[in-house]
Amino acid sequence: VLLREVEYARPATVEEAVSLLAGYDGARALAGGQTLLNVMKARAAAPDVLVDLADLDDLRTIGFTADGLLEVGAMVTYTQLVGSSEVEVARPILAEVAETIADVQVRNRGTVGGNVCVADPTNHLPPLLVALDARFTIRGQESERTVSADEFFLGVYLTAVGEGELLTKVAVPPSSGAGDGFSGLTVGKHGTYVANAAATVSDAGVRVVLGCVDAVPVRATALEERLAAGDLSEDAVRAAAEGLGETLDPPSDAHGSGEFRRHLAEVSAVRAVLQAASRRKG
């Protein structure tokens, strides 16, 4: 495939990257490229300038913030997440889910920042990060801001990262006894999700987030409220989730009808909550 002509720059620092993104029309950040290159081949995207983030080592680290959040750089690959002792200790669900993304080759290149900034409604990390109440750090030329997961995902392929801005880090609270779950139906093992759900059960209550049913991850707030009473037995969770599908208006496509997705969303939510409940400590 011959791509449309494009300019390429490889900044050495985050400041340089942001100034390139802000300074050139049609500039776009290139992370692992496992989505972007394909959409460029299909001419579904036609950036004029690619700003390759490959040399930004600051964005490749996994660590902890001063207030104890697990902080993952935007250029951390899925393979890094899977092998990270910090992730294993603080929030193992991130590694568990990352391990099911596509295949080895894609996991070696694909990044956390790319996954969330593409904001494809079928991607793995957006619903999970909403369930985990993640915070996203966005760098602009003048300033840096932090947005919550509820504010980060704005639409299909659309996030709070504006023109001339760069997502630098994603932070999630450590489990601290919370249990996390993730469930859904894929096209083939580790393929594209038809529907999925992420859940977390902690002292603060239950958070359930559905993927693939709308442009952005959907909090199942009514279900969360019904589960707040505390009974997380299988019967109780099934009963609480009944009717959840009817509240949704998911799209129909080659992988499944809207009706099928409504059903899958309900089933996935139940399974994710039960998994999360079974993993809760204390």
Add this chain to the structure above:
Amino acid sequence: VAAPATSRVIAVELNGEQVELEVPARRLLVHFLRDDLGLTGTHIGCDTGNCGACTVHLNGEPVKSCMLLAVQADGARVTTVEGLAPDGELTPLQTSFNEHHALQCGYCTPGMLMSASALLERNPRPSEEDVRLALQGNICRCTGYVNIVEAVLATGGSR
């Protein structure tokens, strides 16, 4: 800050040799390997990142060379299937593919070898599940997976 440009001189350590060449920014790594350098062992099966026939090692890790621009490999170490046996003597993995009839049409073989060799590098005695997961990104359209898995397991000494 280096201004964006439509081409870049890249330096790659390719199969142990230093290569320096100017490439257009839009050129995929697989085209750089095949068309600019004549290394046609790396195959193009689908061009959409699904089939894995174009798998090469980038700094030792398997990646799909149709999902990478050549300029992104600037400064990296790249190994293609030609680099597995630079002196022409087959590696144990390649010999095992031969012995186990692990190829039919052979189109997917370079990618299979690159994924399997990367697996054996980090896990010398993989289980069958390990092998199947490691080859998940490589499609054999002859569906000859059983013998491919057998060949990798035999190399790892698990069979």
